[in-house]
Amino acid sequence: MIYFTPGPSQLYPTVKKHMTSALRNEVPSLSHRSAKYQEIVSSTVVGLRTLLTIPKTHSIFFVASGTEAMERIVENCVTKNSFHFINGAFSKRFFQTSIELKKNAKKHEVAMGQGFDFEEQIIPKQTELVCFTQNETSTGVSLPMDKLYELKKQNAKMLFVLDIVSSAPYVHVDFRSIDVAFFSVQKGFGLPAGLGVMIVGPDAIEKAEFLAKKGTNIGSYHNFLSLKTFADKYQTPETPNVLGQYLLGKVIGDMLKKGMTNIRKETEEKAALLYRFFDRHNRYIPFVKEKMFRSKTVITVVIPDGSKSVVQKLKERGFVVDRGYGELKETQIRIANFPATSKAAVNKLIARM
């Protein structure tokens, strides 16, 4: 099967090979306090910094999932007021997380499938943290980065956090304008699930320090200060998913060899093939109307006769695509366009559609 699913997805082609080398090198038996382990993490972190152009000002923290990242960010960056741009299930999950952690979460919500008009002045003045789902996995809406940088300029004192769970490593982020970003490895990196990565800038760390001094509960082992103390020596507070960290480093190495320019170009070519096909199709219709908001990595398509039979038909032909998210389940399909699937595979998928 070729997995075009935007959840856990197709494994990056080299993962099996790296899994074999991990077992041969006894990676799962290594102590997470050993020098060998630190070398593995250092290699992963250094590779990631190069791949995503992450400046030294920003720390890299490992957690267990994107969902955990949301919790840790709210705990460590908000005394009281967070603000959320909502246009789907994952931006809503971020908002919900802030509510559950007893913060005063406010939102600006638009219909699923839509982007935002960032020219409007809607962020309340007292906001500490502004949360964006850069790529809504539930709807295939992607937010243009230049608009976000503009908004940050106008709200320089607020912390800006970016969920790039299903757009990394494709999306290019200028981290000088972003305080926190996070992703999980089972999407664009084509790895087994169970590892999340946070990229955390100095203003967010300072905020966590401020909250800690005030006596606010910022969590225990995974608060930003504890994470930073260990990250500075290429470790984690707890025994982490060592195998996941190793595999991530290896896949990053492969991606660096291929080059991000090539990966981005290929992603855009594959996305263009898919959108062109659906734009011309007589029954299937791209869900996101405004082209500037169309995700290059998660393509959502309205299937007026119902998604079930299309998903079933494709499965019989060796392709796994996902149905729509939540209430969109019956009427949409979602196709992931991650680096793990080749242009040839996308062409085959289109031919069998």
Added chain:
Amino acid sequence: MIYFTPGPSQLYPTVKKHMTSALRNEVPSLSHRSAKYQEIVSSTVVGLRTLLTIPKTHSIFFVASGTEAMERIVENCVTKNSFHFINGAFSKRFFQTSIELKKNAKKHEVAMGQGFDFEEQIIPKQTELVCFTQNETSTGVSLPMDKLYELKKQNAKMLFVLDIVSSAPYVHVDFRSIDVAFFSVQKGFGLPAGLGVMIVGPDAIEKAEFLAKKGTNIGSYHNFLSLKTFADKYQTPETPNVLGQYLLGKVIGDMLKKGMTNIRKETEEKAALLYRFFDRHNRYIPFVKEKMFRSKTVITVVIPDGSKSVVQKLKERGFVVDRGYGELKETQIRIANFPATSKAAVNKLIARM
């Protein structure tokens, strides 16, 4: 190398085989909301219930680590007062977690290497949660279960939680007397790190419900109520370590085939070999003096001439043992006695000592 380390440790002998079958069956690409995934988790959970004799009253929750379990338990079981029996680094970590989460944590602390006299009445009346590290990985002290059941009877209204991180699956727990227990898979189960398991009884769930109704912050996606909603359908709130859950189920299956009676018997025989050797040794001395407190799964040994050279010597001979924990690093070694290492391997280790 044979890993006798009590952190990440020797992989259970069948893990490589199961890893291959996981990749062949495309387990890492499965959606965590699919029926196939639910079958995997159901098989793991049902197997674990049989292996550890977990009654239906208790739910099984998956988290990322034992350290995470500590945080979730304090968040969900304590309004204000926790009490901790401390005799090493991990019981101290549990206490510290409660402090960090702004609870009123009290403790009864004894020197490293010692157990407790449970006859003494030292638990304050207002205590809500009593925390025990059943097997202190840092010192090799194990607490006798019958004494804990007695104590629970005398303090029936308090929630009793048991850290069995480095004693599961060997330790036999009567869950009718225990409200919460937790372990992580990289120790006694011989699996890659990155997965923790909590076994949570009805009184602990009720406490979480009580706290939630009061408006207390019990965490977001991994609060007990959210975990239970998903666990009831063999799912997790977030995308979890699916591969870890699959491998755990497979190793549990292998352990069930072998039988817990045999595994326990073998563990005790191997522990007896090790303690007998060190009790008779003219320079190496078991750290835990009182035999009733000696762990069967983590054996700590005082090396008066220094641990470094012994660890090095054994490494050259193909055996990895750990040095003492923290301040005991220079003067002790720690030998894990988990099901993954055979009696023959233990005999070899002793012969090369």
